Amino acid sequence: MPGGIEQTVHTDAADLTEQGGQAEAMGLTRLSGQTGTTGSAELTPRTDAAEPPEQSVQLGIPGTDAGTVEAERSEPEPAPHSRYLHPPYPAGKQAAPDPSPVPGKVAYLTFDDGPSIQTEPILAILREYGIKATFFVNGHDTEEAKSLYRQIDKEGHRLGNHTYSHDYAKIYQSEDAFMEDVRRLERLLEETVGHSTDILRFPGGSNTRLGRKKGQTWIMPRLVKRVEEEGFQYFDWNVSSTDAAQAVQPKSDIVSSVLSLAKDRKKIIVLMHDVNVKTTTVEALPEVICGLKEQGFRFDTLDKQAFTTQFLK
Numbered sequence: 001m002p003g004g005i006e007q008t009v010h011t012d013a014a015d016l017t018e019q020g021g022q023a024e025a026m027g028l029t030r031l032s033g034q035t036g037t038t039g040s041a042e043l044t045p046r047t048d049a050a051e052p053p054e055q056s057v058q059l060g061i062p063g064t065d066a067g068t069v070e071a072e073r074s075e076p077e078p079a080p081h082s083r084y085l086h087p088p089y090p091a092g093k094q095a096a097p098d099p100s101p102v103p104g105k106v107a108y109l110t111f112d113d114g115p116s117i118q119t120e121p122i123l124a125i126l127r128e129y130g131i132k133a134t135f136f137v138n139g140h141d142t143e144e145a146k147s148l149y150r151q152i153d154k155e156g157h158r159l160g161n162h163t164y165s166h167d168y169a170k171i172y173q174s175e176d177a178f179m180e181d182v183r184r185l186e187r188l189l190e191e192t193v194g195h196s197t198d199i200l201r202f203p204g205g206s207n208t209r210l211g212r213k214k215g216q217t218w219i220m221p222r223l224v225k226r227v228e229e230e231g232f233q234y235f236d237w238n239v240s241s242t243d244a245a246q247a248v249q250p251k252s253d254i255v256s257s258v259l260s261l262a263k264d265r266k267k268i269i270v271l272m273h274d275v276n277v278k279t280t281t282v283e284a285l286p287e288v289i290c291g292l293k294e295q296g297f298r299f300d301t302l303d304k305q306a307f308t309t310q311f312l313k
Ligand SMILES: [Zn+2]
Pocket: 012, 112, 113, 162, 166, 203, 204
């Protein structure tokens, strides 16, 4: 996929620790395929991961040079995404059968801020493990993005509203400004996938202080009531993957954060990010899934009636 999805890279990390003040300096860096400040390699779409190797179609053509050469070259070619799959298990060994879920234990994996070039690899991993997740998306009107909204929906995952712009200064100006941005994404989803969504996550979380102007009263207590009146259920999180703590958080930190925070909980909403630079989130995902399964979790998507965690309540 061409790098047509321009994203606002921001971080909800400051809110995780409820120290929202510093995040403004970190946030709102405009990244595109050409202008990435964290290294253009991170932003290059990984078409190799998304498609089977081209040369494999050449296999089995005996007696041609091309066939022989291609066969030699492609022999060790891994299956798509296999570099992300089953890393906890030694090569060549089958994964152990899934442990039975413990009654009442549920994990809701959530991916914020997409779609991005990471969406497809994420979807492939979820497909591989037979797991459904929730994507709190922003508004992108490129054809690539539209096809990803459709793919998320078609593969049985849940779309959630994370505002169109994710622009703190704009959306947290007033209740009406927030709802207008939410409705704009709603229209895009209706046009694209044929339906909207009644679940929502506030950019920065429901206790965010981002976008607040000096002297202005804090909008969030009023805003959470307003979105409920408008028919939405909103979801914060109780397990952070910490993948927004820096542009590229080490994979091992993501895995250990999720697994340690999940340990003593029965129902977890796991915060992760589906943004171009978040390569390690994708790399961590199989271990996160396997680790949660070992703790006895089953996986589900959020809906209006699902367990919710809300910072302001
Ligand atoms: Zn976000």
